[in-house]
Amino acid sequence: MLKEERFQLILKQLSEDQKVTLKALSEQLEVSEYTVRRDLKELTDQGLLKAVRGGAVPHSPTPHHFSDRLHYKSEVKKIIAEKAVSLVQPGQVVAFDSGTTAMAIASILPQDMEITVVTNSFPVVNVLESHPKIEVLFAGGRLYKSAYTTVGHDTLRFFRNIRADIYFMGICSIHPTIGVTTINYEESEVKKAIVDVSKQVIALSTHERINTAEAFFICPASSVNVVITDEEGISLAEQTFKDSGISIL
Structure with missing residues (x-):
């Protein structure tokens, strides 16, 4: 599975459940938890979610200014x-x-x-x-x-x-x-x-x-x-x- 495809699935799952875990994503995406952790970090750097211990949660969608x-x-x-x-x-x-x-x-x-x-x-x-x-x-x-x-x-x-x-x-x-x-x-x-x-x-x-x-x-x-x-x-x-x-x- 391409990285971009993993990103889309992670964001879809996050939107549905309001949280994702390393273990569940690793099983769902059929990749290691290390790969999932790296994906979550990259998505965090892009401002699309917030990586936390064991998984990720959404950012608030509220405008900041x-x-x-x-x-x-x-x-x-x-x-x-x-x-x-x-x-x-x-x-x-x-x-x-x-x-x-x-x-x-x-x-x-x-x-x-x-x-x-x-x-x-x-x-x-x-x-x-x-x-x-x-x-x-x-x-x-x-x-x-x-x-x-x-x-x-x-x-x-x-x-x-x-x-x-x-x-x-x-x-x-x-x-x-x-x-x-x-x-x-x-x-x-x-x-x-x-x-x-x-x-x-x-x-x-x-x-x-x-x-x-x-x-x-x-x-x-x-x-x-x-x-x-x-x-x-x-x-x-x-x-x-x-x-x-x-x-x-």
């Missing part, structure tokens, strides 16, 4: 945002990061709600600039241009001095064993810092981000208290995180 994500599945984000707002209580300190879904939440916070928002997201600040009762604390740092957020030492120092009641975490990828991951190292460090100082971590994830993985680790799935997803993602999330203690909304 903020402007491309802004109108991506906007109706689904609105549904997730409405669920999220119901969890916010007056007087809380609420952390928002760079996600467009987090911005959707900020945009529908009631005008009479009194909370403190901490964020490194310019779009979240812009949305809340005219809100009459929400106090906004913005994390300085270096601009991460593709996400319109701040990153770096100053951003990390800011968040390490915060104690948040809720962290609405925009998800790039979440997997039950690999954990929560993203495509940018500095962004992963900021998200990791916010997780560490938050009482409750709420992951905002459309269904296609579940059971996917990227290069940079943020936290284990067990650090997440709640996953808010779309209607299509509820059954998938309930199955994926069964017996984990994670609530699914």
Whole structure:
């Protein structure tokens, strides 16, 4: 079997099962596990999947630049945002990061709600600039241009001095064993810092981000208290995180 044919079969199997293993592919393709591992590495280098120990999982199909994500599945984000707002209580300190879904939440916070928002997201600040009762604390740092957020030492120092009641975490990828991951190292460090100082971590994830993985680790799935997803993602999330203690909304 030609290498290109193996690639097509691997990607087809991954699309159907959302994961592949070295052992199963070796038997299916009638090649050694070494050959399969080499194929998975090459497909990873091409950005078509994420090789992990013992096999591979998909990459998240979500666009990476903020402007491309802004109108991506906007109706689904609105549904997730409405669920999220119901969890916010007056007087809380609420952390928002760079996600467009987090911005959707900020945009529908009631005008009479009194909370403190901490964020490194310019779009979240812009949305809340005219809100009459929400106090906004913005994390300085270096601009991460593709996400319109701040990153770096100053951003990390800011968040390490915060104690948040809720962290609405925009998800790039979440997997039950690999954990929560993203495509940018500095962004992963900021998200990791916010997780560490938050009482409750709420992951905002459309269904296609579940059971996917990227290069940079943020936290284990067990650090997440709640996953808010779309209607299509509820059954998938309930199955994926069964017996984990994670609530699914």
